[in-house]
Amino acid sequence: MHLSSYEDLRLRLFSKEITCEEVVRFYLERIDRHKDDNIYITVFHEQALERARSLDRKLRDGESPGKLFGLPMAIKDNISMKGGRLTCASKILENYESVYDATAVIRLEEQDALFLGKTNMDEFAMGSSNENSAYGNVPNPFDKNRVPGGSSGGSAAAVANGLAMVALGSDTGGSVRQPAGFCDIVGLKPTYGRISRYGLVAFASSFDQIGVLARNCDEAALVLEVMAGKDGHDATSSYHAVNDYASEMATVSVEGLKIGVPKEYFPDSLNSDVASIVKGKLHELRDKGAELVDIHLPDSEYAIAAYYILVTAEASSNLARFDGARYGYRSEHSEDLSAMYINSRSEGFGREVKRRIMLGTYVLSAGYYDTYYKKAQQVRRVFQDRYREALEKVDVIAGPTSPFPPFGIGDKTENPLEMYLADVFTVPASIVGMPAVSVPLGFDSINLPVGMHLICNFFEEGKLLGIAKYMQRSL
Ligand code: GLN
8 A cells, every 4th residue: 555645645535535433443553563673662453453443434324524634554553542641652651541531632633543552661750762762672664783772763654654554752852853854854842832732741841742653744733733822720721722734835935935043953063974965954044035035043052951940940840740649650679758750760860861861850859940040941931032033034043953864873872962952953842832743855975865854833833844844855
């Protein structure tokens, strides 16, 4: 079965050329064949088939199909689906079952999407390579010895390998965009507050957003539109009207488009293939009538420093609930209550998660709060002001998604600071809360994918995806 796009799939389902059941069988077979790649943590073998049959009945009975009828999707394993396992790729939640559905999941289901399973990730979404998972590494789809990016590495690899048509990820500092760049697909992080976080396991609540990984911008827009909008369960979700993204995308034209090119996004240390591919694409757009505008933004390195102070602070608080008493794993050999807490957390969490809890506790402690946490909040504000100012002059800010192509498995695991620098270009949009996307541009000299990163103003997802569509290489 060859399915070139969701539109193609939809037409073939409606013309009765294929059924949802056949589609699900096709995907499940592929998933089973890729079993050794650890892309899925849980596969919904029976439920997906059952659901497909009920969708097929719906169509036969002449009921009107939803916007995502029969769309085969994968869900990152930090998003709740009632009655299903929710591991966050952590030992501490190994046998935990969700007791409710995330709002995003409910909205997708209402529009007849099909869920195939839950995908692998860095533990609690902390990481850039999927190597911090209690369920093993995921190989990059283009080179088995390299990482797929992270933390939504499983979701990105699922879409790139054709084990799902679209996947959900979560993005706190780049976890949807960076793996999308490493896997040659589209990865969208919407404006903060655009999609409800209800049912997304919290890492750093003032940064976390559910995002979409897809093969093209149209499909990302469609899925975004279904999930977006106010939700009474999440006070930070926005009342901002949900736009018709497809029509917004259609109004974008390259002619006269002002593309901001910050010199801070093209440092000397940038991988030369990445630099030349990204610049090549920008020049191509200039030749088609776009205007490239040199702009200045605060140094991205400050964003990384502020980011790792703020997110670890929030994480240390959010992860306090995993104490062995209320959720998941409890250590078996403890003499008293406090030993039970300590042992459960020591045995249940992986190294990176523990490192961040300690860092976060430290930056929030009396005497250090002002030096670190407060300062980082101030830096966050400076970034917000500067990005807002920049976007008064240009339509979009462009640069590479990652400073280097996918790196080797194990290359950065011993040096957390080097790993943190993998997000140097994606973190600023998370600091300011603006929507951003990674689009595939093509391959470098050793055939590894390179992505372009674009940022637009708050709630301009339609425009952002419209611009991204012009940049994407044809798959
Ligand atoms: N790699 C970044 C981190 O480790 C981003 C993670 C994310 O976006 N969830 O924090």
